[in-house]
Each structure stands twice: as structure tokens, then as C-alpha cells.
Amino acid sequence: MRTTVILFLLVFFSVQVYSQEKSYNDLPFVRVYNLEGKKINKGRVLKVTDSSLVLISRKDQVEIMTGEIGKIKTKHSAGSNIFIGAFIGAVALGAAGVATAEPDTWFGYTQGEGAFGGGVLGAAGGGILGWITSLFKNSKTYSIEGDTQKWMDLKQKHLLGNS
Known part of the structure; x- marks a missing residue:
């Protein structure tokens, strides 16, 4: 009984400590376009910052100066939703097609x-x-x-997350 309580407390407190850290996926995703679009x-x-936007990707970190920024779009593009949906659907139904293959029946088919x-x-x-799902994504364009004044207004409203 005592071990169960100790184990529960360890798991409970470790989840609380871990949840306090801001992970990579918690940061807002943006796409940045130059003055030509x-x-x-x-x-x-x-x-x-007052003069730049610092982005981080899985590979590296980049600082973009305000004078180079034409517009900023939040969230991933619609193509990202379409690709992820197509990939998941292909894998799921492809696996179902393999699992239900019966070549010896009237309308049979092989696993391939x-x-x-x-x-x-x-x-x-x-x-x-x-x-x-991309129709309901609610991404914004700034x-x-x-x-610099538009940048400062955007920064003051905290629309891009942290500042």
C-alpha cells in the first residue's frame, strides 16, 4: 500500500514539474514573408525584440530584422493539413487492406x-x-x-507569443 502511494506521488509531482517547462511545440508557429511577398x-x-523576430526550428535559430518583414502568417499552411491527413489515411486504410485480404473469396484480393x-x-x-480541417484553422496574417511602428504595435499586443 505504501509503495503505491509513493509511486503515485512520484508520478504526480514529476508531471507537474515537467509541465512547467515550455517545450518546442508550445511556442507559436509562424511563416515570415519579405517585402515582395x-x-x-x-x-x-x-x-x-524591438527590432527583430527570433525563430527557432528543429535545426537552427534565425533572427529576422523588422525592416525585412513584409507580413507574418500564423500556423501552418493548408497544405500541411492536407498532407498529414492524406498520410494518416493512406497508412490506416493501407494496413486495413492488408489485414482484410482474402484472395480465395469471390471478390478476393491479395495483401499487395x-x-x-x-x-x-x-x-x-x-x-x-x-x-x-484547414478551413477552420483560424490562422492570422499580420x-x-x-x-517599425506596425512592429511595435504587434509586439505590444503580444500577438506573437512571448516578448
């Missing part, structure tokens, strides 16, 4: 045919679901156009 970088917002057919149908269905 071309995407120049994307990543998680690590720091917002089941994997291919399920993968194609799953990719199409998952892609459609990904597109539907126009900076290299203007």
Missing part, C-alpha cells in the same frame, strides 16, 4: 492489392478531411511592411 523563413517564435487500394482510398479521404 516571398516566404523567407518559418519556425517557432523564440523571442520578439489491399495495401495499394486502401492506401489510395485512404490518401484521398484523408486529404479531403485535411482540407476541411502586415508589417518593414514598418
Whole structure:
């Protein structure tokens, strides 16, 4: 009985301690475009200063000066939702096609045919679901156009997370 209580307390307190740290996935994701509208970088917002935006990706950290920023879009693009949905659908239905293969029945198919057919149908269905979810994504676009005053307004409103 005593060991169960001790184990419960250890697990409970370790979860509380861990949850206090801000992880990479907790930081807001943004895409940054230059003054011509071309995407120049994307990543998680690590720091917002008076004159720059510091992004971190899984590989590196980059500082973008305010004068280079045309606009900032929050969240991932719709294509990301579509790709993830298609991938999950293809894997799930492909695996189901393999698991349900019975080549000796009237409308039988082999495991390879089941994997291919399920993968194609799953990719199409998952892609459609990904597109539907992207409609409700609620991403925002902030126009900076290299203007320091617009940048300071955005920074003061804390719209990009930490500052």
C-alpha cells in the first residue's frame, strides 16, 4: 500500500514539474514573408525584440530584422493539413487492406492489392478531411511592411507569443 502511494506521488509531482517547462511545440508557429511577398523563413517564435523576430526550428535559430518583414502568417499552411491527413489515411486504410485480404473469396484480393487500394482510398479521404480541417484553422496574417511602428504595435499586443 505504501509503495503505491509513493509511486503515485512520484508520478504526480514529476508531471507537474515537467509541465512547467515550455517545450518546442508550445511556442507559436509562424511563416515570415519579405517585402515582395516571398516566404523567407518559418519556425517557432523564440523571442520578439524591438527590432527583430527570433525563430527557432528543429535545426537552427534565425533572427529576422523588422525592416525585412513584409507580413507574418500564423500556423501552418493548408497544405500541411492536407498532407498529414492524406498520410494518416493512406497508412490506416493501407494496413486495413492488408489485414482484410482474402484472395480465395469471390471478390478476393491479395495483401499487395489491399495495401495499394486502401492506401489510395485512404490518401484521398484523408486529404479531403485535411482540407476541411484547414478551413477552420483560424490562422492570422499580420502586415508589417518593414514598418517599425506596425512592429511595435504587434509586439505590444503580444500577438506573437512571448516578448
